[in-house]
Amino acid sequence: MRFERSHTRKAVALTVASSLVLLASACGGGDDGGSGDSGSSGGALEGRGPITFATGKDTSGNLTNQVAAWNSQHPDEKVTVAELPESADQQRAQMISNAQNKSDAFSVLNLDVVWTAEFAANRWVTQLPEDQFPDLGKLLPSTLDTAKYRDKLYAVPVTSDGGLLYYRKDLLAKAGVKPPTTWAEMVTDCQKVKALPEAKSIGCYAGQFEKYEGLTVNFSEAVNGAGGVVVGKDGKPNVDTPEALAGLTALTEGFKTGFIPKAAITYQEEPGRRAFQEGNLLFHRNWPYVYALAGKTDGSSKIAGKFAVAPLPGLKGPGVSTLGGHNYAISEFAKNKATAADFIKFMSSEERQRANIEKTSQAPTWASLYDDAALNKQFPYLAPLKASIEGAQSRPKVVKYGDVTTAIQEAAYGALTGTTTPKDALAGLQTKLSQLITQ
Structure with missing residues (x-):
């Protein structure tokens, strides 16, 4: 949640780029994204010196090592980490507040992949010159697509994510069942496992169901895994359907x-991970980063060596993951943008991404790393994870994403807590999304 120096442009190019940036600033930016170009011109990025990296709470424990590697090589351009809350919604809110105040407090922003369009349309991040990032073609195409808005580059993919089903392989083996491929199989498997004396009190399944961004992801996966969509390929909402209802x-x-424990309504990624590591869940939907933490043999995980991963199950067949991951972007109001661009190239390089997956099991964006023999031996889920990412569906790419995800969360949470029926929740959501998403 990612080594090269920028090439110095000729003075004329710098002057033109500066003029375009000033012109873009004078034009301002509306919340509806306006028309024509958004953000700066994508010309040369100027300024060198210390920068600040705004990112969510480092649950992997490896960010300090990654930043230290940069700082040791760039003593005059050191990076200070501004660690934001664990909640994705709170991270986004702080970044938006910083941008609306035109503050230069944040230089590089660690964006959830689905925020790129919103930040670009509102001119909160700088358009990046693609010729300064020559390795873009070596990334998974699905990840690179998340870094663009109106076919222009505004960020660089550093980590990707696909949902995985973590399960207790020891208990499934003892009960004589295989990892499920459908929701019904998962229910049946849990019933068989709970018949074991040592597993009678275990919870069956949990994902992320608190009212925050993780609920948007889990709701979307439930809908997509049943053959439905939240927003169609035509960009129009289409969530009031039999498939979405199922x-x-x-x-x-x-x-x-009770197949999903009541406590799961409060779960974000970390509470769910901790419940699984404590041995309180048989199945758990989460991201690849959990693999390294759950496998630790230092006593922090009670299930080290006892779990494995499988693709997400769907309603009647294999499931569909929501595409996750993080892109690094440069704040439009940052100083030292040339340093910021070099830091992004450093963190997104194959070398840094390899170092990161080895320590954290976070999904890389470099395609070559998924075919690396040594990494596949260490992380046997890489092949199915690559397939998951390539087949994943994105959350709505809309300018008013904050309003859209809030509407999704409210509708889904209302249905999960019983304050509304699933049918009414979807009908209301269709109406709300139709008002928010305009072509």
Whole structure:
């Protein structure tokens, strides 16, 4: 949640680029994204010196090492980490507040992949000159697509993410069942495992169901895994359908029957991970970073050596992951943008991404790393993870993403907590999204 120096431009190019930046600033930016170009011109990035990297709470424990590697090589251009809250929604809110105040406190922003369009349209991040990032073609195409808005580059993918089903392989083996490929199989598997004396009190399944961005992800996966969509390929919302209803109903019934523990309504990624590591869950939907933490043999995980991963199950067949990951962008109001660009190239390089996956199991964006024999031996899920990422569906790429994800969370949370029916929740959501998403 990623080594080269920027080439110095000729003085004329610098003057032209500066003029274009000033012109873009004078034009301002509207919340609706306006028309024509958004953000700066994508010309040369100027200024060298210390910068600040704004990022969510480092749950991996490796960010300090990555930044230290840069700082040791660039003593005059040191990076200070501004660690924001663990919650993605709170991270986004602080970054937006910083941008609306035109503050230069943040230089490089660690953006959830789905925020790129919103930040670019509002001119909160700088358009990047693609010729200064020559390795873009070596990244997974699905990840690079998340870094662009109106076919222009505004960020660089540093980590990707695909949802995985973590499961207790020891308990499944003892119960004589295989990892599930459908929701119904997962329910049946849990019933068989809970018949074991040592597993009678274990919770069956949990994802991320608190009212925050993780709920948007889990709701989307439930809908997509049932054959539905939240927003179609035509950019129009289409969530009031039998398929979406089937997906949401599976989640609501999970809570009603106890298949999903009541406590899971409060779960973000970390509480769910901790519950799984404590041995309190049989199945758990989470991201690749959990693999390294759950496998630690220092006593922090009670299930080290006892778990494995599988693709997400869908309603009637294999599931569909929501595309996750993080892109690094440069704040439009930052100083020392040339240093910021070099830092992004450093952190997104194959060498840094390899070092990061080896320490954290976070999904890289370099395609070559998924085919690396040594990494596949260490992380046997890499091949299915690559397939998951390549087949993943994105959350809505819209300018008013904050309003859209809030509407999704409110509708899904209402259904999960029983304050509204799944059918009414989807009908209301369709109406709300139709008002928010305009072409």
